[in-house]
Amino acid sequence: MTDGSTIGRLPGPASRPRLDRRGFAAHFADASHLLWLIAAGIVADRHLAEDIVQEAAVVGLRKLDTFDPDTNFNAWMGRIVRHVAMNHRRKRQRSRETGLDGAPIHAPAGHGAEREGVTPAGQLAAGHEAVFDDSVLAALTAVPETARACILLKTVKGLTYDEIADILGIPAGTAMSHVHRGRKIMRDRLTPERTPRPA
Numbered sequence: 001m002t003d004g005s006t007i008g009r010l011p012g013p014a015s016r017p018r019l020d021r022r023g024f025a026a027h028f029a030d031a032s033h034l035l036w037l038i039a040a041g042i043v044a045d046r047h048l049a050e051d052i053v054q055e056a057a058v059v060g061l062r063k064l065d066t067f068d069p070d071t072n073f074n075a076w077m078g079r080i081v082r083h084v085a086m087n088h089r090r091k092r093q094r095s096r097e098t099g100l101d102g103a104p105i106h107a108p109a110g111h112g113a114e115r116e117g118v119t120p121a122g123q124l125a126a127g128h129e130a131v132f133d134d135s136v137l138a139a140l141t142a143v144p145e146t147a148r149a150c151i152l153l154k155t156v157k158g159l160t161y162d163e164i165a166d167i168l169g170i171p172a173g174t175a176m177s178h179v180h181r182g183r184k185i186m187r188d189r190l191t192p193e194r195t196p197r198p199a
Contacts (some may be wrong), residue, residue: 006119016069017069017114018065018067018069019064019067020064020163021061021064021168024060024061025065025075027073027077028057028077029076030061031073031077031078032077033055033157034074034153034157034167035056035074035077035078035081036049036050036053037149037152037153037156037157038078038081038085038149038152038153038167038168039052039056039081039084039085040080040149040152041145041146041148041149041150041151041152041153042058042082042086042145042146042148042149043085043087043088043089043145044091044140044141044145044148048088051083051089052084053072053081053083054082054087056077056080056083056084059080060065060076060077060080063080072166073165073167074167075166078166078167078168078169079167079168079169080102080168082149082168086145088109089145113135117166118184135189135190136186136190138143139186139188139189139190140186142185142186142189143182143185143186144178144182146168146170146178147178147179147181147182149180150168150178150179150182151162151178151179151186152173153167153168153181154179161173161175161176161179
């Protein structure tokens, strides 16, 4: 016999369960390379980027109850990483001149990223096995930090502008502009000056 109070009610939409620490760890492992690229793009230091991602993980765990399971985990953590990275960058700017300390930007072992070169057009070229050389590194670091993060997310991860915008918390048009302008900066720095041919 059914209870009269339930007659005629339609079942509501099933909401996703809240993310627990185990679920967070699984999502975080899947997103680790993407998060590393965001951090590396902003601070231009691959070793510091690893520390930033780990620091952001601690922040994410502390704020786990604020994560809406019906939203994008990568975007949520991407914004946390960006915030932590920007804080580190501001601290470094206050203490000394920013620089790379000789550390090339490429993913360390375990992040699963291929080590790719950069073409004169400012794009990462598939099939290159060498790590970034000094000229490419200088060209990449000449790009402002948010644009650099956009370029890395676009060229290494192949994300769309909408995805980059969601992760970094910026408009899609701004992400596109950052990538195009950043590539132009790299192209201008990587393209050797042409000397006029003798008459």
